[in-house]
Amino acid sequence: MDNIPIASKRHTSYENFVVECPWCGKESIFNRASDLCTFEPITGHDVLCQSVECGKPFCIVGDSVNSPHEMLIFDCYELIERKHYMNCILSLTQAYEVFFSLFFRVELLYKPFSTDPDQELAKLNQLSEALYEKIKKYTFTPMQAMFLQYIVTGRSPKNLLEAAAMVAALPECQVNPKDAAIESLGDGKLVPLLKALKATSIHRMRNRVVHKQAYRPTREETEAALKETRSILFPLTSHLQLYDDINWYMRKP
Numbered sequence: 001m002d003n004i005p006i007a008s009k010r011h012t013s014y015e016n017f018v019v020e021c022p023w024c025g026k027e028s029i030f031n032r033a034s035d036l037c038t039f040e041p042i043t044g045h046d047v048l049c050q051s052v053e054c055g056k057p058f059c060i061v062g063d064s065v066n067s068p069h070e071m072l073i074f075d076c077y078e079l080i081e082r083k084h085y086m087n088c089i090l091s092l093t094q095a096y097e098v099f100f101s102l103f104f105r106v107e108l109l110y111k112p113f114s115t116d117p118d119q120e121l122a123k124l125n126q127l128s129e130a131l132y133e134k135i136k137k138y139t140f141t142p143m144q145a146m147f148l149q150y151i152v153t154g155r156s157p158k159n160l161l162e163a164a165a166m167v168a169a170l171p172e173c174q175v176n177p178k179d180a181a182i183e184s185l186g187d188g189k190l191v192p193l194l195k196a197l198k199a200t201s202i203h204r205m206r207n208r209v210v211h212k213q214a215y216r217p218t219r220e221e222t223e224a225a226l227k228e229t230r231s232i233l234f235p236l237t238s239h240l241q242l243y244d245d246i247n248w249y250m251r252k253p
């Protein structure tokens with residue numbers, strides 16, 4: 001058994017990597033946290049078939065390389081297929097929150113670090129901790145407002161010192177900018193995306209689902225929410241060049 005066969009993914013999600021065993025053809029579900037013990041994309045990981053009658057080794061490859069918020073959105077197709085519409089609304093709202101958090105990591109950590117003259121890792125870690133402390137208590141609404149205000153203000157820190165000052169100054173309570181302020185950005189692609197993000201009501205539906213009312217959305221409501229989320233977050237991620245990997249910014253000329 002020198003040659004371990006390769007099994008390509010059948011399906012990947014934010015939490016799991018699902019494959020068909022090349023020996024017995026049965027499905028194995030490898031959980032990223034418990035079974036694979038890594039959240040890095042899987043590009044060649046030796047595993048054992050989870051069927052007790054088989055248990056033979058194979059190598060798994062071909063993971064998706066999407067950011068966490070994109071994976072949460074893709075997971076919704078399976079949730080809709082299984083008619084878990086409540087979970088789908090939770091995942092979509094969480095995708096926005098994860099997106100906002102990624103945006104601030106990129107803007108206040110990754111980019112200023114990549115252009116910082118000293119690039120001290122200790123300072124980056126310290127600032128990362130400070131940013132986490134600052135935004136951990138924020139729910140959807142303040143994160144949404146902070147994101148929109150940040151873009152409308154249009155000031156990006158050039159080094160870690162400037163970034164630290166901006167993290168410290170992130171306001172406690174914010175309101176969404178006026179449409180006129182968003183429109184004044186004058187970017188024909190960005191403006192409609194920001195206005196759509198400002199107008200979304202996904203968090204209100206999420207609140208109806210999670211609170212006492214335990215609202216059960218219909219398929220139509222859920223599919224509309226998925227479509228809207230995709231149409232806002234996917235193009236914004238690409239327009240703002242958001243990658244959940246500091247190395248991507250280090251390589252940039």
Ligand SMILES: [Zn+2]
Pocket residue numbers: 021022023024025026049050051054055056
């Ligand atoms: Zn097997």
